[in-house]
Amino acid sequence: xxxxxxxxxxxxxxxxxxxxxxxxxxxxxxxxxxxxxxxxxxxxxxxxxxxxxxxxxxxxxxxxxxxxxxxxxxxxxxxxxxxxxxxxxxxxxxxxxxxxxxxxxxxxxxxxxxxxxxxxxxxxxxxxxxxxxxxxxxxxxxxxxxxxxxxxxxxxxxxxxxxxxxxxxxxxxxxxxxxxxxxxxxxxxxxxxxxxxxxxxxxxxxxxxxxxxxxxxxxxxxxxxxxxxxxxxxxxxxxxxxxxxxxxxxxxxxxxxxxxxxxxxxxxxxxxxxxxxxxxxxxxxxxxxxxxxxxxxxxxxxxxxxxxxxxxxxxxxxxxxxxxxxxxxxxxxxxxxxx
Amino acid sequence: xxxxxxxxxxxxxxxxxxxxxxxxxxxxxxxxxxxxxxxxxxxxxxxxxxxxxxxxxxxxxxxxxxxxxxxxxxxxxxxxxxxxxxxxxxxxxxxxxxxxxxxxxxxxxxxxxxxxxxxxxxxxxxxxxxxxxxxxxxxxxxxxxxxxxxxxxxxxxxxxxxxxxxxxxxxxxxxxxxxxxxxxxxxxxxxxxxxxxxxxxxxxxxxxxxxxxxxxxxxxxxxxxxxxxxxxxxxxxxxxxxxxxxxxxxxxxxxxxxxxxxxxxxxxxxxxxxxxxxxxxxxxxxxxxxxxxxxxxxxxxxxxxxxxxxxxxxxxxxxxxxxxxxxxxxxxxxxxxxx
DNA sequence: GAGTACGATTACATCGTTGAAACAGCGTCG
DNA sequence: CGACGCTGTTTCAACGATGTAATCGTACTC
Numbered sequence: 218x219x220x221x222x223x224x225x226x227x228x229x230x231x232x233x234x235x236x237x238x239x240x241x242x243x244x245x246x247x248x249x250x251x252x253x254x255x256x257x258x259x260x261x262x263x264x265x266x267x268x269x270x271x272x273x274x275x276x277x278x279x280x281x282x283x284x285x286x287x288x289x290x291x292x293x294x295x296x297x298x299x300x301x302x303x304x305x306x307x308x309x310x311x312x313x314x315x316x317x318x319x320x321x322x323x324x325x326x327x328x329x330x331x332x333x334x335x336x337x338x339x340x341x342x343x344x345x346x347x348x349x350x351x352x353x354x355x356x357x358x359x360x361x362x363x364x365x366x367x368x369x370x371x372x373x374x375x376x377x378x379x380x381x382x383x384x385x386x387x388x389x390x391x392x393x394x395x396x397x398x399x400x401x402x403x404x405x406x407x408x409x410x411x412x413x414x415x416x417x418x419x420x421x422x423x424x425x426x427x428x429x430x431x432x433x434x435x436x437x438x439x440x441x442x443x444x445x446x447x448x449x450x451x452x453x454x455x456x457x458x459x460x461x462x463x464x465x466x467x468x469x470x471x472x473x474x475x476x477x478x479x480x481x482x483x484x485x486x487x488x489x490x491x492x493x494x495x496x497x498x499x500x501x502x503x504x505x506x507x508x509x510x511x512x513x514x515x516x517x518x519x520x521x522x523x524x525x526x527x528x529x530x531x532x533x534x535x536x537x538x539x540x541x542x543x544x545x546x547x548x549x550x551x552x553x554x555x556x
Numbered sequence: 557x558x559x560x561x562x563x564x565x566x567x568x569x570x571x572x573x574x575x576x577x578x579x580x581x582x583x584x585x586x587x588x589x590x591x592x593x594x595x596x597x598x599x600x601x602x603x604x605x606x607x608x609x610x611x612x613x614x615x616x617x618x619x620x621x622x623x624x625x626x627x628x629x630x631x632x633x634x635x636x637x638x639x640x641x642x643x644x645x646x647x648x649x650x651x652x653x654x655x656x657x658x659x660x661x662x663x664x665x666x667x668x669x670x671x672x673x674x675x676x677x678x679x680x681x682x683x684x685x686x687x688x689x690x691x692x693x694x695x696x697x698x699x700x701x702x703x704x705x706x707x708x709x710x711x712x713x714x715x716x717x718x719x720x721x722x723x724x725x726x727x728x729x730x731x732x733x734x735x736x737x738x739x740x741x742x743x744x745x746x747x748x749x750x751x752x753x754x755x756x757x758x759x760x761x762x763x764x765x766x767x768x769x770x771x772x773x774x775x776x777x778x779x780x781x782x783x784x785x786x787x788x789x790x791x792x793x794x795x796x797x798x799x800x801x802x803x804x805x806x807x808x809x810x811x812x813x814x815x816x817x818x819x820x821x822x823x824x825x826x827x828x829x830x831x832x833x834x835x836x837x838x839x840x841x842x843x844x845x846x847x848x849x850x851x852x853x854x855x856x857x858x859x860x861x862x863x864x865x866x867x868x869x870x871x872x873x874x875x876x877x878x879x880x881x882x883x884x885x886x887x888x889x890x891x892x893x894x895x
Numbered sequence: 896g897a898g899t900a901c902g903a904t905t906a907c908a909t910c911g912t913t914g915a916a917a918c919a920g921c922g923t924c925g
Numbered sequence: 926c927g928a929c930g931c932t933g934t935t936t937c938a939a940c941g942a943t944g945t946a947a948t949c950g951t952a953c954t955c
Binding site for chain 2 (some may be wrong): 940942943944954
C-alpha cells in the first residue's frame with residue numbers, strides 16, 4: 218500500500234514530525250537529517266494523504282466550478298483556463314452542471330455537495346441578488362461572467378453592455394438599419410441578457426433608431442437550436458432584418474444555419490454577429506464576427522479572488538483585489554459581417 | 557462553522573457513535589433515538605466531513621477523468637455523461653487534461669496527482685500497451701475510447717474499424733472512387749487512428765480500389781486547424797478527391813471550411829464525412845455526415861467498470877462485466893454527403 | 896430464577912497529518 | 926557560571942469519522 222509518514226520515519230530513523238517538517242520545507246532541519254529523510258521519501262515514493270492533511274488543516278484544496286453546461290463550447294473553453302489556474306495553486310477543480318435550472322443553482326449555492334469545498338466559482342443564469350444575499354453558507358464565492366452590483370459578492374466579468382453596444386454599432390456602420398437581436402430573456406434575473414440588450418438599445422438610440430421588440434424575440438436558452446428557431450421567426454417577418462446580433466455564438470451559429478438553409482447570403486442579405494468567440498465561429502462558413510472576452514483573464518481573476526478570500530489578502534502580495542473586476546474584450550470582425 | 561458528529565451528539569444527548577449509526581442507516585437504533593438524532597441532524601444541517609470519512613475508510617470517493625482536452629467538443633460532451641454517471645454513485649469527478657502529450661499521459665498513469673483517487677478513466681492518445689503493462693500504480697483503471705488488446709486493462713470503445721468501414725462504404729455508394737482520409741497518424745501507439753485507417757482501407761479493398769497514401773496525409777492533432785490545412789494540400793493535388801473521410805468532426809469542419817472558402821460545393825464537388833457526432837456538425841452548413849458513438853453508453857460502462865474494480869463484482873449485482881465492451885454507434889447521413 | 900440471546904448503546908482506538916509545546920544540546924553574554 | 930537564546934528534534938493532542946469490542950438492559954428459554 219501507499220507509504221505514510223510513519224513508514225518513512227521508520228526507514229529514516231527519525232520521528233514522524235521530522236519527516237513532516239522535511240516534506241513541508243520547515244527551515245530548521247539539519248542538512249544530514251534532511252538528506253536521510255529525503256532518501257527515504259524517494260525510496261518509498263511517499264505521497265501525502267490529502268484526506269488526512271485536509272482533515273487536519275480544515276481545508277480541502279478543492280474548489281467547485283458551477284456552470285450551466287460543460288458541453289457549451291464557451292464554458293468548456295473557460296473551464297480549461299480555470300483548471301489551469303487552479304492547478305498552478307495545487308487545487309483540484311470539481312465541476313457542477315446546473316443546466317441553468319433555478320433549483321440546481323440554488324442547491325449549488327447552499328452547498329448541496331457533501332464534498333466540502335474551499336471555494337466556489339459560480340456562473341449563474343437564474344439566480345439573483347436576493348438569493349445571493351440570503352445565502353447562509355460562508356464558503357468563498359466568486360461570480361463569473363455576471364455582475365450583480367450592490368451585492369455581497371465578488372465578481373468578474375467583461376463589460377457586457379459596452380461590448381454589446383460596440384457590436385451593434387459595428388452592424389450599424391455597415392449601413393444596416395433594421396437590426397435584430399437574438400437572446401433577450403424575460404426572467405428578471407437574467408442579468409447578462411439584460412446588459413447585452415441594454416447595449417444594443419443604447420447603440421440604436423445613439424443612431425436615432427427605434428427599439429422594436431418584434432426584432433428582439435425572447436429565447437429560453439442559448440443553444441444552436443434556439444438561434445435556428447428564432448431566426449425562422451425573424452425571416453418570416455414582413456420586413457426581415459438586415460443584420461442580427463446574437464447574444465452568444467451558439468445562437469449565431471443556429472441562426473446562420475437557418476439563413477443559409479433558406480438560401481440567404483451572409484453578409485450580403487443578412488449580416489450576423491455573435492458573442493463569446495468560441496472556436497466554431499472561427500471555422501464556420503462564413504466565419505463569425507463576435508466579441509472575444511479574455512477568457513484566460515476571466516478565469517485567472519476568478520481564481521485569484523477565491524485565493525484571496527480563502528487565504529486573506531497577504532497571499533496575493535498584500536494587494537487586495539477589488540470586489541469587482543472588469544475583464545478585457547475585443548470585437549473580432551470576420552466574414553459574417555464583412556464577407 | 558460546520559457541525560460535526562460531536563455537535564449533533566451533544567444536542568441529541570447521545571454518543572457520537574449513535575449519531576454515526578443513524579447517519580449510516582445502521583439497523584439497530586431505537587425509533588425514538590433515531591428520531592431525536594434526526595431532529596438534531598436537521599437542526600444543525602449536518603454534512604459529513606468527507607476528508608475524515610475518507611481518511612478512515614481509505615477511499616476518497618473521487619475518480620479522475622483524464623482526457624486530451626476539455627475544449628474539444630467530443631470530450632466535453634462525453635465528460636458531461638461521465639459526470640452524470642459518477643454523480644449518481646455519489647462520486648466526484650476531477651478532470652486532468654493531458655493535451656495528448658506523452659509525458660503528461662505517463663504522469664497521469666503514474667498518479668501524478670497528490671490527490672488520492674479511487675479510479676481513473678483514461679482516454680489516451682500516445683500511450684501504448686507497454687506503458688500500461690509497466691504501470692505500478694494499482695488504482696482502478698478503465699480506458700475509454702481505446703482498445704488495447706491482450707493488455708491488462710479494462711476498456712470500452714466503439715468498433716472503430718467497422719464504423720470507419722461503414723463511412724467509407726457510404727462514400728463509395730455515392731459513386732465516388734477517389735476518396736481521401738484525413739487523420740492518419742504515424743505514431744505506432746495512435747490506436748484509434750490506426751483502426752479508422754484500417755476500416756477505410758478495408759472498404760477500399762472490398763470495392764477493388766487501391767490505397768493511395770497521398771490521399772491519406774498524416775496529421776499531428778485532430779483540430780479544425782489540422783483539417784483545414786490538410787484539406788488545402790488535398791485540393792492542391794493534381795487529381796483532388798471527390799470525397800473525404802475525416803477521422804473526427806473537428807477535422808471535417810476544418811476541411812469543410814477550406815473547401816467552401818475555395819468555392820467548392822459540398823457534396824456536389826466533394827463529399828465530406830466526419831466522426832464523433834458533435835453538436836457543431838448538426839448545425840453547420842451543410843450539416844455533417846458522421847458516425848455517432850453512443851456517448852452515454854461509453855460513459856456509463858466506463859463508470860460501471862470502475863465501480864466493479866473498486867468494490868468488486870458483488871456491487872454490480874454479481875454479474876461481472878467483461879474486460880472489453882464494445883459500445884454502439886450509428887452512421888448519420890446528412891447534407892455533406894447527400895445535399 | 897438462573898442463564899442466555901439479542902437489541903441498543905457506548906468507549907476506545909485508529910486512519911495520516913500537522914500545530915503547539917516541550918525538550919535537549921550548545922554557544923553566548925553579562 | 927548560570928541564565929538565555931537559538932537550532933534541531935520529539936512528544937502529544939487533535940481534526941471527524943467509523944470499526945471493534947465491550948457494556949447494559951430486557952425478554953425469553955428451560
